[in-house]
Amino acid sequence: MDAQTLLDWYDANARAMPWRVPPVTDPMASSSTNRRADPYSVWLSEVMLQQTTVAAVRDYFIKFTTRWPTVTDLAAAPDEDVMAAWAGLGYYARARNLLKCAREVTARGGRFPDTEAELLTLPGIGPYTAAAIAAIAFDLPAVVLDGNVERVMARRHAVVEPLPDSKQTLRALAASHTPQVRPGDYAQAVMDLGATICTPRNPACGICPWMSECEGRLAGIATELPRKRPKKAKPVRHGTAYFARRPDGAELLETRPPKGLLGGMLALPSTDFSDDPQPAPPLEANWQIAGEVRHTFTHFHLILTVAVATSAATPERGLWVEAANPDDLPTVFAKALRLARSHR
DNA sequence: GATACGTGGAA
DNA sequence: TTTCCAAGTAT
Numbered sequence: 001m002d003a004q005t006l007l008d009w010y011d012a013n014a015r016a017m018p019w020r021v022p023p024v025t026d027p028m029a030s031s032s033t034n035r036r037a038d039p040y041s042v043w044l045s046e047v048m049l050q051q052t053t054v055a056a057v058r059d060y061f062i063k064f065t066t067r068w069p070t071v072t073d074l075a076a077a078p079d080e081d082v083m084a085a086w087a088g089l090g091y092y093a094r095a096r097n098l099l100k101c102a103r104e105v106t107a108r109g110g111r112f113p114d115t116e117a118e119l120l121t122l123p124g125i126g127p128y129t130a131a132a133i134a135a136i137a138f139d140l141p142a143v144v145l146d147g148n149v150e151r152v153m154a155r156r157h158a159v160v161e162p163l164p165d166s167k168q169t170l171r172a173l174a175a176s177h178t179p180q181v182r183p184g185d186y187a188q189a190v191m192d193l194g195a196t197i198c199t200p201r202n203p204a205c206g207i208c209p210w211m212s213e214c215e216g217r218l219a220g221i222a223t224e225l226p227r228k229r230p231k232k233a234k235p236v237r238h239g240t241a242y243f244a245r246r247p248d249g250a251e252l253l254e255t256r257p258p259k260g261l262l263g264g265m266l267a268l269p270s271t272d273f274s275d276d277p278q279p280a281p282p283l284e285a286n287w288q289i290a291g292e293v294r295h296t297f298t299h300f301h302l303i304l305t306v307a308v309a310t311s312a313a314t315p316e317r318g319l320w321v322e323a324a325n326p327d328d329l330p331t332v333f334a335k336a337l338r339l340a341r342s343h344r
Numbered sequence: 345g346a347t348a349c350g351t352g353g354a355a
Numbered sequence: 356t357t358t359c360c361a362a363g364t365a366t
Contacts, residue, residue: 045362046362047363048362049361049362049363050361050362050363050364051349051350051351051360051361051362051363051364052350052351052352052361052362052363053351053352053353053360053361053362054361054362055352055353055361056351056352056353056361057362088350088351089350089351090349090350090351090352091349091350091351091363091364092349092350093348093349093364093365094349094363094364097364097365123364123365124363124364124365125364126363126364126365127363127364128362128363128364129362129363129364132362144362146361146362146363147360147361147362147363148361148362149362164345188362191362194362195361195362200359200360200361201354201355201359201360231358231359260348260349261348261349261350262349262350263349295350295351296350296351297348297349297350297351298348298349298350298351299347299348299349330350330351331350331351331352332350332351
């Protein structure tokens with residue numbers, strides 16, 4: 001059976017990860033002794049892994065589980081602590097939804113639901129994450145369909161229709177492979193395959209456990225699958241960030257509005273990011289230009305001018321803080337803060 | 345269905 | 356330097 005081939009490969013090649021329980025390869029061990037990762041670890045890791053690499057997630061996962069060992073601990077954390085801990089990982093709506101979800105689960109008794117349908121109702125849990133938690137934490141035969149599985153299925157069955165049009169076709173193919181036995185390990189196996197062998201560029205077809213049945217490889221088109229619609233060009237936008245320092249050394253920061261770009265994150269007061277940003281200094285001062293920061297977001301390039309000033313004036317917005325930690329800010333503002341501090 | 349939403353590493 | 360892209364979700 002196809003799935004068994006992947007499970008055998010996974011048993012021999014599963015990568016160690018802080019949130020993962022290694023597969024039980026002892027043939028005497030029954031499924032009842034096959035330990036599962038706890039739902040909190042699975043949920044937290046899967047949310048962090050949304051559009052994010054394993055390498056980037058690892059240290060954040062350890063930081064979060066050390067500081068907040070259970071979903072109830074996380075639910076009790078102040079918003080600003082969680083947002084600061086998430087700083088640098090990106091897609092900050094995930095952190096806002098993480099807290100909402102932790103608080104909902106805690107209000108329901110502190111246990112994650114064990115069905116896809118119930119998981120899907122929680123904030124920040126979409127079709128992929130609901131299936132992943134059902135499979136990995138509860139060993140249910142949910143159809144896990146992420147970018148890895150889409151790529152593996154497109155190649156395995158030589159699907160030439162471009163994404164996202166082919167999404168439902170790929171989902172049906174993924175469902176056709178999902179086994180009733182060890183579905184949780186299978187889900188991780190097929191994603192590991194995509195991450196390590198069936199990679200976007202230069203796939204290692206020669207050592208692939210599905211080498212002999214891969215229609216894409218047999219047709220010589222595996223590497224060019226899955227096809228995707230061309231992406232739009234990113235426009236360049238501009239803005240100014242203001243770094244105000246008080247004579248006693250305090251620095252002026254502000255929390256951004258709760259929605260939209262970098263929503264809810266600690267930041268330097270700044271203009272909007274647009275073609276023609278309007279000046280918006282948080283206080284009257286002799287502003288000087290420290291330099292520029294260039295940063296690329298998902299859908300635009302930003303050229304951010306960094307202005308600095310020393311003043312004891314009362315700001316129109318923001319909050320004086322004694323010692324801001326750049327690592328508590330989104331990367332673009334961490335860059336701006338470091339540049340501003342280096343300006344004499 | 346289209347768009348908004350981060351970041352850093354690889355080629 | 357530029358482009359691509361990684362275990363997606365919300366609206």
